[in-house]
């Protein structure tokens with residue numbers, strides 16, 4: 492088959508590599524001059540930074556991301572490094588202890604801080620273990636596993652419809668303690684009132700905060716691992732692109748956008764490229780934005796109103812980010828417990844902060860930011876003795892309190908002012924700097940509304956489907972998943988490929 496893949500991010504490259512492996516003739520079309528989408532590692536003056544990815548789940552042995560690389564025979568090219576992240580709140584810091592304090596050390600630490608919610612913490616961690624068992628069983632084949640899945644899920648089945656806020660109110664009375672578990676929703680720009688409660692334990696996996704927390708314990712199912720990718724996300728991109736271009740039937744074209752998908756009798760017929768060339772194809776596998784795909788590339792006249800009403804109009808995506816990359820000549824990690832990553836939260840009112848962002852108000856760093864030092868785990872990402880540092884925060888695509896172009900420098904300084912309160916000397920030691928605004932992310936991704944985490948899980952809104960209503964058109968990538976992320980983009984692409992191979 493002749494297949495056009497739209498986009499050379501992780502989703503597009505994964506799909507293309509798997510299809511090339513099956514002998515199909517595949518061309519990846521990338522509008523940008525460089526491949527990789529938001530996972531193309533950036534380089535300047537000997538420093539390397541990612542576009543924002545940090546801890547990645549499911550890249551350990553036997554896990555879904557790793558298995559895809561193994562299937563392609565490129566697993567040896569991508570090394571996952573287990574590590575941890577710190578969390579700072581205005582009244583306390585949750586720091587990985589020097590000596591391991593057991594798999595539930597965070598629970599015990601929080602029970603001391605919030606004795607009034609000690610029982611609630613026991614309750615939460617029971618749900619936590621059950622949810623992680625359910626997640627593992629969901630990925631297992633076989634009748635016995637399905638029975639186990641049902642029996643494990645049964646006691647919490649009623650909570651399936653609960654929002655994150657409901658789960659928090661069920662477990663904890665103290666809002667500060669609630670914030671420990673729901674602060675991460677600021678990343679999704681999703682109110683705890685609409686975010687599914689049972690996903691909260693999954694996105695707060697304990698091994699993120701301490702890599703010594705075992706992934707196998709008691710009679711529980713294996714927990715997913717979290718790791719950094721050695722030398723940055725670009726290594727996965729290079730491995731996938733190397734595989735595609737190493738085969739005769741695989742090709743990647745940069746600086747080439749697909750501007751239109753032409754149909755004949757309701758089926759895909761050809762794609763129109765940005766150089767006005769029309770290429771006949773049997774299949775199109777599109778990553779990128781759902782609205783851009785259905786409304787611009789295909790055209791709403793080819794889709795039913797019902798589909799638009801169910802999947803496109805209510806599409807709920809994240810917002811963007813504002814990011815400052817620095818190359819520094821000292822080790823800033825000493826100020827954050829030697830951690831490569833620390834989230835700094837300055838408010839407990841996560842919902843209010845999320846609402847402001849949804850209204851377009853950029854918080855200028857006052858609600859929180861994170862500091863990521865990739866060269867801490869991958870020294871090759873900076874010259875010897877130096878470090879690559881990324882300071883960033885969630886930001887609206889179109890701020891109502893000033894535009895990105897005019898305020899870029901001022902807002903970068905504000906972010907660094909705040910970061911320096913925790914990491915002294917950051918600016919004094921800066922050798923080089925790159926500022927990335929939501930506008931840069933839009934250009935990088937070809938999206939009208941940049942959504943850094945793709946589609947947000949929502950108690951009422953389904954994500955767009957891989958198999959589209961148009962014959963020969965498949966949708967993959969961050970906006971086709973309910974759980975935007977590196978591995979879900981890859982695994983989603985793999986499952987779309989498996990489905991379409993069955994169909995043709």
Ligand SMILES: Cc1cc2nc3c(=O)[nH]c(=O)nc-3n(C[C@H](O)[C@H](O)[C@H](O)COP(=O)(O)OP(=O)(O)OC[C@H]3O[C@@H](n4cnc5c(N)ncnc54)[C@H](O)[C@@H]3O)c2cc1C
Nearest residue numbers: 498500501502522528529543544545749779968969976977
């Ligand atoms: C700041 C940030 C931090 C993140 N942190 C994490 C993290 O810590 N952990 C984690 O697991 N995930 C994280 N993610 C999410 C993860 O990186 C993404 O979900 C995933 O990489 C998306 O891959 P993709 O292929 O769907 O999209 P992209 O990487 O956006 O790739 C899409 C590509 O398609 C191209 N394209 C689009 N339309 C067209 C067209 N019409 N013609 C030609 N080309 C086109 C774009 O140029 C782009 O290159 C983060 C993302 C960001 C931005």
